[in-house]
Amino acid sequence: MTSETSGIPSPKVTLTDDQWREKLTPAEFAVLRQAGTEPAGVGEYTDTKTEGVYDCRACGAELFRSSEKFSSHCGWPSFFDPSHSDAVILRPDDSHGMRRVEVLCANCHSHLGHVFTGEGYPTPTDQRYCINSISLKLVPAE
Known part of the structure; x- marks a missing residue:
């Protein structure tokens, strides 16, 4: 199914704003559901080196890997x-x-951050997915 106005597939997880508010903290709701941005340098995953998988904090879908x-x-945490x-x-x-x-998370359409290209980072994709820590939940590798 696709949203007629945007051409973006409809989310698999759909909750009302009230349901999201029950599930998320006010700060999480502001970023994930209202496209806010957490302040630079304060997120719990900005500098972490822990190996694992980063899931969407709203719906649990796998998004990024360490x-x-x-x-x-x-x-902010950056991924290529x-x-x-x-x-x-x-x-x-x-x-x-x-x-x-x-x-956006493809599963629930929550706001994660922004992607930038051509900044000169020595990464395989020349992209920087600049993601709010509060949008993520790290599941450490075992």
Whole structure:
């Protein structure tokens, strides 16, 4: 199923705002459901080196792996690729007077952050998925 207005597939997980508010903290709701941004440098995963999988904090879908995480020194966790090509949805974001590309969880359409290209980081994709820590839940490798 596809949303007629955006061409983006409909989310598999659909909850009302009230249901999301029951499931998420106010800070999580502000970022994940209202496209907010946590302050730079405060997120729990900004500098973590723990091996594992990063899931969507809202729905639990796998999004990123520690093997694609790198230190960008931008104040948020950075990844050069999602764990699977269909794990995230990219859509244009022209808010705040700038052109960016928003990253959404493909499973529940929660806001994760933005992806930037061509910044010169020495990564295989030349991309930086700049993701809010509060949008993620790290499941450490065993």
